[in-house]
Amino acid sequence: MKMLQRKGYLLLSGALLAGACQQPGGHSNPQATQDSLRNLATRYYNESMALNPLQATQNGENQYNDQLPIDISDSYRAKADSFYASYQQAIKGIDTAALSGNDRITYDMLQREFSINREGLTFHDNLMPVQQFTCLPLTLAQLGSGSSAQPFKTVKDYQNFMHRMERFAIWTDTAIANMRRGIATGYVLPQSLVVKVIPQVTDLAKKDTANNVFYAPLKTIPDSLDAATKAGLVKDYTASIENYILPSFAKLRDFMQKEYLPKARTSSGIGAIPDGKAFYAFLIKSWTTTDLTPEEIFALGEKEVARIRGEMEDVKNSTGFKGDLPAFFASVRTDKKLRIFKTPAAILDSFKAIEDKIMPGVKKMYGHLPKTKFEIRQTEAYRAASASAEYMQGSADGTRPGVFYVPILDATSFSYTGMECLFLHEAIPGHHFQISLQQENDSLPKFRRFSWIGAYGEGYALYCESLGKELGLYTDPYMYFGRLTDEIHRAIRLVVDVGMHTKGWTREQAIKYMMDNEPVSTQEATAEIERYMAIPGQALSYKIGELKIRGLRNQYTKSLGSRFSLSSFHDELLKDGCVPLSVLEQKMSRWAAAQP
Structure with missing residues (x-):
């Protein structure tokens, strides 16, 4: 997934004037x-x-x-x-x-x-402003790590973040006041999510210069500064951490543990809060850019799960495995021969080898390649336990590379089966190509260069997973099973997300459904289901978007015949950046009509 961004708002003074577009006599110019x-x-x-x-x-x-x-x-x-x-x-x-x-x-x-x-x-989502997956406290920690988008190259850069740290103390007080209002009105998080937040904020409240991520920029103060300036900066920056960051996270820890957790809800879905069903309908519309109903999405998910299970049966049989599919899932979860790594570095090297293998084929499938540089990194320790693999966009000016983050808690338990499709999705030609090409296209208005629409962006990245065989991947049946595992995972999301948020499914029911239909551990399934509890509707966007893009490719492959060019199709697909699915359909129709 692309790393999610929070939205903030501020009204600027000054009237907005709609430019007059009429010529004398009322005709448009x-x-x-x-x-x-x-x-x-x-x-x-x-x-x-x-x-x-x-x-x-x-x-x-x-x-x-x-x-x-x-x-x-x-x-x-x-x-x-x-x-x-x-x-x-x-x-x-x-x-x-x-x-x-x-x-x-x-x-x-x-x-x-x-x-x-x-x-x-x-x-009223502002009454539930903190959860374990994406929220301002986690975003701020990432920015404050010195290895994300916040620059730390000059004294002014450090002063800028010191001001953000000071503001965070106000944000924290507001968040706690809002959560108290939420307790009074029924807008509270599920207990199982609060339990995951507490250790995160506890770690960030520690005065631990070696491990608390907020201290990291102090280790990279520019050498160009003279000793006195450097000493003053270290003193002021440390004081900002200890006056604003540590007390704020300690307040959050104490509040979440003592006051909020006892009042958290036992239900799993957003439907249980006031206006929850209406909110979920809005989130479906927002994330999928469609008018699909929860019932339609649930039925689509069940249909896709059944189809992909059929393919899984075929792959299982091709390996010579004699048991049924659940037994094969168990085998894939536990088979030591699928866990070939000893160190995080070996895992990162293996991802780099996938990149090297596919690039010749990618250059034939895409006419327009991004200029933005690309890196593979291990996810930072402070957030690895709750993180999925993800992509963080580079900067449009090329000064910051796009980064594929891989959480590695224990290298020896990291299975290789999902690596190829994961790389195609998060990195190349998935998120890295789509987001970089969008940002680099200065013929688009800036708001479009930097916009994100999950159904398009995640749908495209999931579509990229299906390109593996064409790129020379998935030759190992276990790697192809990993690809089917990832695909069924997105289909399962349609069932469990709707199940929890509109059908009253419990967290445990959703975890069981996931484990019955794909080879994930209890820990992995729990983290996934809790993510859908934290950001309802977001997980629907992948499969809904992928089905649209795959449908368009199939449609035009058939209707254009020898005039169909996959490279031209991909370039058209990506050139206008993220668009709602209805807009995508219209523009691809115009492209097809213009093919020679």
């Missing part, structure tokens, strides 16, 4: 309309970076690196709503009939963004 839309898109991006300074930092827009909005406060959310409402009003001045294809994509995406962000603000 296409050039004026196009310019007006592009100006609006530019203004929206620039102001939304001030709204969302953490996202600005991720995007390499460094002018806001000292800011940390209290985006969970009611006043902040009210300002955000006004901000989106003013843009909704502004875009009404655009005459869509005068727009070209690419500008129409911009218009449709802006309109959707304003609408979906406003609708999201009507729910």
Whole structure:
């Protein structure tokens, strides 16, 4: 998965003016309309970076690196709503009939963004601002590690993050006040998630200069600074950690342990909170960019699980295994011959070997390759226990590489079976290609260069897993079984996510369903199911998007025949960046019609 970003909001002063696009007599001027839309898109991006300074930092827009909005406060959310409402009003001045294809994509995406962000603000997720998978305390720790998007190259860079640390103390007090309101009104996390948060915040509250990630930038202070400046910086930066970060995490630890955990809910799904069913319907719409109902998604998941199980039976039989599929799952989970590594370095080297093997084939499948550099790294220890493998985008200017993070808790228990498909998804030609090409395309409005739509982005990355055989991978039946395992995993998500959030399934029921249908350990299944509990609906986006992209490829392979070029199909698929699935369908139709 692409590393998830939190959203923050701030209202900027100043009226938004929808550019007039009418000539005298009321006829549209296409050039004026196009310019007006592009100006609006530019203004929206620039102001939304001030709204969302953490996202600005991720995007390499460094002018806001000292800011940390209290985006969970009611006043902040009210300002955000006004901000989106003013843009909704502004875009009404655009005459869509005068727009070209690419500008129409911009218009449709802006309109959707304003609408979906406003609708999201009507729910009360700000009363549950901390969980174990993605939340500001974890994002801040990553930024503060010195190995993420926050720069630590100058004295000003260090001062910027010191200001963010100071703001985090205010955010923490707001979060605790919000969670108390949540306790009073029924907006609380499930107990099993709170239990996972407590050790995370406990570790980050420790005055441990060797292991607490917030101290790491003190080890990389630039050598160019003179001794006095360096000493002053170390003193001030250490004081910021010890005055703001450690006490804030200690407050969170004490609150979560003593006050919040006893009041946490025993239910697993979001449907159990007030407005939970309506919130889940919104999250489905938001994450999948479709109007599918929970029932339709559940049925689709069951159908896909059955289909993939059939393929798994075939692979199992090809290995000569004599037992049934559950027995084969157990064998794959425990077979020592599938655990070939002794060190984390050996695992990272093995991923590098996959990259080297596939690149000649990738260059034939894609006409346009990204310029952004790429690295494979082990996930940092402070978050490895709750992390999945993930991709962190590079910077658009090329100064920061895209990074494929691999959590390795114990190298000797790391199975090789899923490595090839994992690399295709997270790295090349999956997230690294899609996100880098999008960011590098300066013909797109900036808000599109840095936008993320899970159904498209995760759907494309899952589609990339299916390219393995064409790229010379999956020759080992266990590696191909690993690919089917990953595919059924995404199909299982459609069943368990909907099961928990609308059908009253328990965490334990969902864990059992997952373990009955794929070879995962109890620990792995638990971490996955708890992730879906923490971010409802997000896990639906993968399979929904992949089925759309695979369907489009099959459709045009058939209809275009000898005129179908896979390289051209992939380049068209990626060139406009993340788009809603309905927009993707329309643009691929235009591409097919233009094929010689």
